[in-house]
Amino acid sequence: xxxxxxxxxxFYQPPRENPWLNEVELQESxxxxxxxxxxxxxxxxxxxxxxxxxxxxxxIVDIINNYSYISFNFGPTLLEWMQKKDPxxxxxxxxxxxxxxxRFSGHxxxxxxxxNHIIMPLANERDKHTQVIWGxxxxxxxxxxxxxxxxxxxxxxxxxxxEVLAEHGIRFTILSPYQARAFRKIGDKEWTDAAGxxxxxxxxxxxxxxxxxEIVLFFYDGPVSQGIAFxxxxxxxxxxxxxxxxxxxxxxxxxxxMHIATDGETYGHHHRFGEMALSYAxxxxxxxxLAQVTVYGEFLAKHxxxxxxxxxxxxSWSCAHGVERWRSNCGCNTGGHPSxxxxxxxxxxxxxxxxxDEITPLYEQELTKLGADPWATRNxxxxxxxxxxxxxxxxxxxxxxxxxxxxEEQVRFLKLMEMxxxxxxxxxxxxxxxxxxxxxxxxxxxxYAARVLQLAHDLGSRDLEPEFVARLSLAKSNYRxxxxxxxxxxxxxxxxxxxxxxxxAHYAVASLFRDQSEVMELYSYSATSEAYEYIQAGRQxxxxxxxxxxxxxxxxxxxxxxxxxxxxDHQLFGGVREFMSQEDYERLLQELKSAFDRGYVSEVxxxxxxxxxxxxxxxxxxxxxxxxxxxxxxxxxxxxxxxSDFKQLYDNxxxxxxxxxxxxxxxxxxxxxTVDYIVNTHLLQEFRSEEPSPQEVKRLLExxxxxNVTLNYEDQEFALAQRVGLLMKKLSDTPQxxxxxxLLIELLEVVDGSKLETDYWQAQNIAFRMQQxxxxxxxxxxxxxxxxxxxxxxxxxxxxxxxxxxx
Numbered sequence: 001x002x003x004x005x006x007x008x009x010x011f012y013q014p015p016r017e018n019p020w021l022n023e024v025e026l027q028e029s030x031x032x033x034x035x036x037x038x039x040x041x042x043x044x045x046x047x048x049x050x051x052x053x054x055x056x057x058x059x060i061v062d063i064i065n066n067y068s069y070i071s072f073n074f075g076p077t078l079l080e081w082m083q084k085k086d087p088x089x090x091x092x093x094x095x096x097x098x099x100x101x102x103r104f105s106g107h108x109x110x111x112x113x114x115x116n117h118i119i120m121p122l123a124n125e126r127d128k129h130t131q132v133i134w135g136x137x138x139x140x141x142x143x144x145x146x147x148x149x150x151x152x153x154x155x156x157x158x159x160x161x162x163e164v165l166a167e168h169g170i171r172f173t174i175l176s177p178y179q180a181r182a183f184r185k186i187g188d189k190e191w192t193d194a195a196g197x198x199x200x201x202x203x204x205x206x207x208x209x210x211x212x213x214e215i216v217l218f219f220y221d222g223p224v225s226q227g228i229a230f231x232x233x234x235x236x237x238x239x240x241x242x243x244x245x246x247x248x249x250x251x252x253x254x255x256x257x258m259h260i261a262t263d264g265e266t267y268g269h270h271h272r273f274g275e276m277a278l279s280y281a282x283x284x285x286x287x288x289x290l291a292q293v294t295v296y297g298e299f300l301a302k303h304x305x306x307x308x309x310x311x312x313x314x315x316s317w318s319c320a321h322g323v324e325r326w327r328s329n330c331g332c333n334t335g336g337h338p339s340x341x342x343x344x345x346x347x348x349x350x351x352x353x354x355x356x357d358e359i360t361p362l363y364e365q366e367l368t369k370l371g372a373d374p375w376a377t378r379n380x381x382x383x384x385x386x387x388x389x390x391x392x393x394x395x396x397x398x399x400x401x402x403x404x405x406x407x408e409e410q411v412r413f414l415k416l417m418e419m420x421x422x423x424x425x426x427x428x429x430x431x432x433x434x435x436x437x438x439x440x441x442x443x444x445x446x447x448y449a450a451r452v453l454q455l456a457h458d459l460g461s462r463d464l465e466p467e468f469v470a471r472l473s474l475a476k477s478n479y480r481x482x483x484x485x486x487x488x489x490x491x492x493x494x495x496x497x498x499x500x501x502x503x504x505a506h507y508a509v510a511s512l513f514r515d516q517s518e519v520m521e522l523y524s525y526s527a528t529s530e531a532y533e534y535i536q537a538g539r540q541x542x543x544x545x546x547x548x549x550x551x552x553x554x555x556x557x558x559x560x561x562x563x564x565x566x567x568x569d570h571q572l573f574g575g576v577r578e579f580m581s582q583e584d585y586e587r588l589l590q591e592l593k594s595a596f597d598r599g600y601v602s603e604v605x606x607x608x609x610x611x612x613x614x615x616x617x618x619x620x621x622x623x624x625x626x627x628x629x630x631x632x633x634x635x636x637x638x639x640x641x642x643x644s645d646f647k648q649l650y651d652n653x654x655x656x657x658x659x660x661x662x663x664x665x666x667x668x669x670x671x672x673x674t675v676d677y678i679v680n681t682h683l684l685q686e687f688r689s690e691e692p693s694p695q696e697v698k699r700l701l702e703x704x705x706x707x708n709v710t711l712n713y714e715d716q717e718f719a720l721a722q723r724v725g726l727l728m729k730k731l732s733d734t735p736q737x738x739x740x741x742x743l744l745i746e747l748l749e750v751v752d753g754s755k756l757e758t759d760y761w762q763a764q765n766i767a768f769r770m771q772q773x774x775x776x777x778x779x780x781x782x783x784x785x786x787x788x789x790x791x792x793x794x795x796x797x798x799x800x801x802x803x804x805x806x807x
Contacts, residue, residue, distance in 0.1 A: 002252070002253065002254065002255045002256060003245075003248050003256055003258070003290070003291035003292065003298055003660070004255065004256065004257045004258065004291055004292050004293075004294045005244055005245075005257075005258045005259070005285060005290075005291040005292070005293055005294070006070075006071055006257060006258075006259035006260075006293070006294050006295055006296060006299065007069075007071065007244075007259070007260055007282075008070065008071040008073075008111075008174060008220070008259065008260065008261040008262070008268065008296075009070060009071070009072045009073075009261075009263070009264030009266070010072070010073055010151055010261060010262070010263055010264055011072070011073065011074045011075065011078060011263070011264040011265065011411040015075070015077045015078050015080070015081045016440075016444045017077060017425070018447075018523075019422055019425075019447050019448055019450065019451035020451065020497065020498035020524075021498070021523035021524055021623065022388075022523065022524035022553055023523055023524075024077055024080050024081040024084065025081075027159075029498065035094070043464060063095075065067075065279060065282075066096075066275060066278055066282070067093060067097070067100070067109055067110075068095075068096040068097070068099035068100040068103060068104070068109060069100070069109070069282050069293055070109060070278070070282075070295075071109050071110075071111060071149075071295045071735075072109055072110060072111070072264060073110065073111040073112065073113045073151040073260075073297055073549065074093070074110075074113070074264075075113055075116070075117055076113065076115055076116075076134070076135060076138035076139075076481060077116065079093070079138075079142055083345055084163075084582065087518060088765075093110075094142060094143060094563035096109065097109055097143050100295065101145075101386035101737060104294060104295050104298040105298050105301065106299070107148065107295055107296075107297030107298040107301065108143065108145060108148075108295070108297070109295050110139070110143050110147070111147060111148075111149045111150060111151050111174075111296075111481075112135045112136055112138075112139040112147035112149070112150045112151070112170075113135055113139075113150065113151045113153070114131040114132060114135050114140065114150065114151075114152060114153055115130075115131045115132075115134035115135045115382075116131070116424060116425055116427070116428050117154075117428050117430070118131050118153055118424070118427040118428065118429060118430045118746040119153060119154060119156045119316070119323055119326045119427070119429050119432075120152055120153065120156055120158070120161040120164075121156050121157065121158040121160075121161055121313070121314035121322075122156075122314075122323055122326060122327060122349070122358075122427075123427065125160070125164075126375055126378075126426070127424060128160065128161060128164045129164055129167075129168075129379065130375075130378055130379050130424065131424070132150065132164050132165060132168050132170070132254050133168060133379045133382065134329075134379075134382040134575055135147075135150060135386075136150075136168060136169075136170075137382045137383070137386070138386065141386055146169065146277070147170065148170075148171045148172065148296070148297040149170065149171060149172045149173060149174070149296055149297065149800060150165055150170045150173055151174065152165075152172065152173055152175075152576075153319040153429050154316040154317060154318050154319070154323075154326075154429060154433075155173075155174065155175050155176055155179065155261075155315075155316055155318075156314065156315070156316035156323050156429075157173070157175060157179065157311060157313065157314065157315060157316070158311070158313035158314040158315075158324075159209060159210065159313055161802075162207060162209055162215050162311070163209050163210070163211055163213065165215055166209060166211075166213035166214065166215045167211075167213065170215065171215065171216060171297075171300065172204070172215060172216035172217065172218060172296055172297075172300060173215065173216075173217060173218070174217075174218045174220055174259075174261050174296070175201055175217055175218070175219055175220070175315075175317070176197075176220065176222060176315075176316070176317035177194075177197035177201050177219040177220065177221070177222045178192035178196070178197045178222065178312075178315070178320075179219070179312050179315040179316070179317070180195075180197070180198075180199040180205075180217075180219055180308075180309050180310070180311070180312065181193075181194055181195065181310040181311055181312045182194050182309065182310045182737075183199055183200075183205060183307055183308065183309040183310070184307065184308060185306060185307050185308075186206060186305070186306055186307060186308050191310065193308075194309065195312075197219075197222055199219055199221070199309065201218075201219045201220060201221045201252075201257075201258075201259070202247075202248070202249070202256040202257055202258060203254070203257070203299055203305065203306070203307050203627075204216050204217070204218055204257070204299070204303070204304075204305040204418075205217045205218075205219070205308055205309035206305040206307070206308040206309070207306050207308065207309055207310070207311065208308060210633070210733060216300055216305055217309055217311070218259060218296055220259050220260055220261040220307075221247060221259060221260050222259060222639050223258050224243060224244065224247060225260040225261055225262050227243065228240070228260060228262050228266060229262050229263070229266055229270070233265070233277075234267070234271040234273075234274040234277040234278070235271075236277065237276065237277040237278070237279070237280025237281040237283075238280065238281070238284055239290075240277050240278070240280075240281040241281035241284040241285050241288075241290060241660070242284075242290075244258055244260070244281070244285065244290070244291070245258070245285065245288075245290035245291060248291070255299075255302075255303040257287075257294070257299050257303075258291065259296075261317075269463060269575035278527045280485050287674075288465070310388070311593060311732075318332070318433075320332065323566035325345075325432060325433065326349070326432040326433070327345055327346060327349045327432070328342075328345055328346050329341050329342045329343045329345060329346070330342075333435045334434055334435050336435065337435050337436075337478065339430060340435050340436070340478040341478070342435060343475075343476065344442075344474075344476055344477070344484075344485065345436035345475075347471060347472070347474035347475040347485075348431070348432065348437065348442065348445075348472070348475050348485060349432070349473065351449075351468060351471035351472055351474075351475075351485075352426045352427065352445070352449060354467075354468070354471060355423070355426070355449055355452060355453070355464065355468055356423050356426075358456075358461075358464055359419060359420075359423060359452060359461065359464075362456060362460070362461050363416055363419065363420055366412065366416055366459060366460075367413070367416050368411065370401055370405060370409055370413050370416075371401040371402035371403045371405075372400050372401045372402070372413070373400075376400075377400045377417070378417065378420050380396070380400065381396075381417050381420070381421065383396055383420065384396050384417070388524075388552060388553065390552075393414070393555075397410055397414075402414070403639055407555075407755075410555055411554055411556050412459065412553050414554040414555055415455050415458055415459055415554050415556070416459060416555065416569075418451075418455055418553060419452055419455040419456060419459065419555060422448045422451040422452045422455070423448075423450075423452050425445070425448040425567055426445050426446075426448040426449045426452065427445070428441075428444070428445055431444065431445035431446075436477065436478050436479070437475045437476070437477055437478075437484070437485050437488070438477050438479065438485070438487075438488045438492075438694040442485070443488055443492055443493065446472070446485065446488065446489060446493055447490065447493055447496070449468065450489070450494070450497055451497075451769070452466060453465050454497060460743075466670065466742065469489055470486070470490075471622050472484065472485035472486040472489055473485070473487075498549075500525075500549045500551070500556060500557075500558040500560070501558070501560065501576050501578075501615060502621065503522060503525045503527070503549050503551075503579070504527070504549050504558070504562055504576040505562065505576045505615075505617035505621050506522060506621070506622055506623055506626065507520060507522060507527040507549065507562070508543065508545070508547075508549055508562035508563070508564040508574050508576060508617075509564050509566075509572055509574060509617070509619070509621075509622055509626070510522070510622070510626055511529075511532070511534075511543055511564075512534075512541055512543055512564060512566050512635065513626070513629065513630055516529070516532060516534070517529075522623075523623070524551065524552050524553050525549060525550065525551055525552060526549075526550050526552060527546060527547045527548070527549050527550075528548040528550070529545060529546075529547050529580050530545075530546045530547060530548060530559070531545050531546040531585075532544075532545040532546075532547075533589060533593070535593060535596055535597070537596070537597075537599070538598075539566075539567070539568035540565070540566065540567055540568065540601070541565070541566040542563070542564070542565050542566075542592060542593070542596045542604065542682045543562075543563070543564050544562070544563045544588065544589050544592055544593070545561075545562055545563075546559065546561050546562075546579055546585060547559070547560055547561070547562065548560075558578060559578070559579040559580060559581055560576050560577065560578060561576070561577055561578070561579050561585055561588070562574065562575065562576045562577075563575055563588065563592055563608060563611070563612070563804070564617075565601070565604050565608065566594075567601065569634045570619045570627075570630055570631060570634055571619070572617075572619045573604075573605055573618060574608065574609055574612075574616065574617045574618070575608045575609075575611060575612025575615055575616050575617065576615055576617060577611075577612050577613075577615050578614065585692045588607075588611050591607050592607055592608075595607060602788035604782065621751075631654075636694070643678075643681060644676075646674050646677050646678055646681075647678060648672050649674050650675065650678045653671065655676075656671075657671055657675060657707070661706065661707055661708070667708075672708075675707050675709060676709050676710050678704050679700055679704060679707070679709045679711075680709070680711060680712050680715075680716070682696075682700055683697065683700045683701070683704075683711075683716060684715060684716060684719055686700065687716065687719035687720045687722075687723050688719050688722075688723065689723075691743065692723060692743075692747060694743070694746040694747045694749075694750045697747065697750050697751065698750045701750070701751070701754045704754070708710060711755070713755070713756065713757075716756060717756055717757065717758045717759070720751065720756060720758045721758050721759055721760055721761075721762065721763070722762075723747075724744065724747070724748070724758075724760055724762075724763045725760070725763045725766070727740055727743065727744050727747075727763075728744065728762070728763040728766040728767060729766060730742065731766075731770075732766050732769070732770055735770065735774060735793070737794075738792075738795070741792075741795050741796070741799060744794070744802075745795065745798055745799050745802060748802035748803065749802060752802070760803050760804070763803055764803050764804070764805055767799065767800055767803050767805060770796070771800065775793075775796065778792055778793055778796075779793055
């Protein structure tokens with residue numbers, strides 16, 4: 001067979017790393033704008049957007065099956081996020097690549113990617129090399145093999161970029177057909193013009209580079225790729241497969257590769273159940289022998305290129321003007337705001353380039369003083385980024401410096417490296433892709449820049465912030481009230497910047513709400529308690545102490561003295577400063593204790609002002625997660641009281657409410673709000689209960705219908721999915737637990753007729769594994785006359801069907 005099909009999915013959405021907490025967060029550009037600093041610890045958001053974004057319902061079985069058949073690439077930090085937040089999915093992706101190597105003659109499905117989705121033609125030579133080196137190293141560490149191909153962000157390419165890929169052993173990359181300039185058969189003299197996608201995408205093309213090196217280019221099928229994304233090809237898997245197969249040139253004896261490239265999120269996130277269409281299409285292609293499914297590496301090994309091509313440079317797949325989308329108001333945008341402009345792109349690019357160039361001499365001079373090769377060391381720094389254990393970092397410093405460094409020099413070394421790390425992150429491409437300079441994407445890149453500014457200042461640079469902010473002021477927002485990027489910097493970025501004193505303030509406040517321990521881990525910091533006094537009088541609390549704060553990233557340390565007063569709710573007053581003398585600390589402690597014991601709250605606050613001066617902190621200086629935790633505690637009692645009031649109003653007026661509905665009168669809004677709140681609350685409580693009552697759930701769902709209750713579907717569906725998943729986990733641990741099996745069957749049957757559209761992906765994965773692991777043994781026993789086994793099989797089959805799985 002000379003017909004081959006390769007499907008490539010590119011997961012472009014870059015995770016965002018908090019520059020100070022070194023926490024990888026996932027923010028979804030397609031979602032409604034939310035507080036950009038909202039953390040991924042919101043489990044509902046994580047599962048309902050991130051898991052679906054990765055592969056439809058996040059079905060582990062589909063991931064292994066689909067990804068072991070198709071070509072794919074993930075951004076390195078997206079894989080890092082999955083490794084921490086969803087290790088099962090992460091491992092499934094690694095397993096899929098290993099399975100693909102068995103299927104495709106030793107060639108894996110996974111491709112590497114430039115490290116943080118930077119537009120390579122706009123990067124300087126050094127940054128190009130570092131991006132490729134980091135991407136290769138990350139890939140090797142995860143997939144335990146060298147990458148054959150590398151995905152370029154936005155397929156943005158030029159000859160210098162291809163030179164760098166080839167220099168580091170990358171054999172091929174994937175481009176848009178509109179990026180081809182010309183082609184010819186190898187050995188011919190005349191070139192054929194390929195402008196306007198006038199190139200056969202069924203062939204691989206050799207690109208001979210000025211250095212003498214070579215790289216292979218695959219130009220994907222543009223019309224079919226567009227059809228998948230925008231023309232509904234994923235509505236039926238058979239239609240999808242037939243469209244792929246219809247593109248071959250009948251009668252051609254030349255090996256033909258029909259290949260497409262789309263965003264990986266297309267299959268399930270952009271198009272619901274698209275991953276199912278993909279699975280069926282792959283099955284249909286093989287069953288009907290439409291073509292042989294392959295991956296780029298295998299096809300290239302079997303069919304080396306017989307043609308060569310030249311590249312339009314610079315060019316990309318998402319900008320008709322080359323790469324102008326990432327540096328000018330070229331006209332390319334999302335289309336959502338026709339009257340807006342993107343004049344802000346140029347000053348943002350220029351501000352970042354200016355900052356990069358300003359810190360370069362500082363970096364080179366200071367790292368050289370420490371006995372290290374600046375750019376070779378930066379290229380190797382990915383070894384630290386992927387493993388920040390103290391032992392590994394110490395070994396890295398030792399092997400990259402010509403002499404032993406003092407403790408202070410080690411801190412300086414790490415700050416220099418982190419400054420360069422964030423100077424690379426500022427170029428993450430989505431900062432320019434969208435329409436508005438104050439959107440979460442651009443602001444995130446400015447956050448990286450703020451970390452660069454902070455580290456440069458710590459390392460002795462002149463104050464670069466004023467000029468950087470002045471440059472940001474040239475980037476005007478499309479929202480008049482938001483001003484410009486400089487305003488966003490002042491309002492959004494500056495308040496989030498963290499130093500060791502700020503971490504100390506967080507530790508002081510957090511100590512009131514956590515079990516006190518000698519060492520507290522605070523994201524990429526640790527706090528070691530050296531002295532701690534805690535006093536409580538009613539709702540009021542006072543904590544005074546001394547702690548050693550250390551950054552686990554730069555190893556910088558600071559001993560702080562702190563005091564914090566909690567008046568209840570979220571009313572917090574505190575102060576932090578570098579450790580004073582023991583004598584001064586004892587005086588502070590006695591003065592605060594004396595005033596607090598006498599009940600003189602105003603005096604305590606004045607003493608905080610006196611001893612800590614401008615270093616005062618409040619609830620608003622806490623990290624976002626801990627603000628939420630404290631407010632959750634405060635709200636718990638308030639909500640309990642409100643629920644009691646609503647319940648009393650509901651019960652006392654139920655007959656009236658029922659009568660109003662019976663005769664078809666419009667419900668007064670206060671009463672309708674009461675009904676909505678009570679029914680939603682009680683239904684949510686059932687789904688969150690360890691043993692929900694199907695009868696009560698049924699009654700509440702009937703109430704929803706009878707009283708026209710407006711359900712909060714997102715919360716209800718998430719809670720139900722979580723509960724079903726946990727019950728399935730319980731059943732998996734104890735398969736003979738008949739009560740849990742019965743509860744699951746009945747619960748799923750009760751909600752089946754409702755408007756809840758719950759995604760049971762987690763429970764489905766567990767049920768599938770149960771069916772694969774122990775089901776057949778029990779089935780065999782049932783067929784041999786074991787009545788208990790037969791009863792179990794009957795119930796499990798019913799449960800399996802209720803989870804929308806085929807027995």
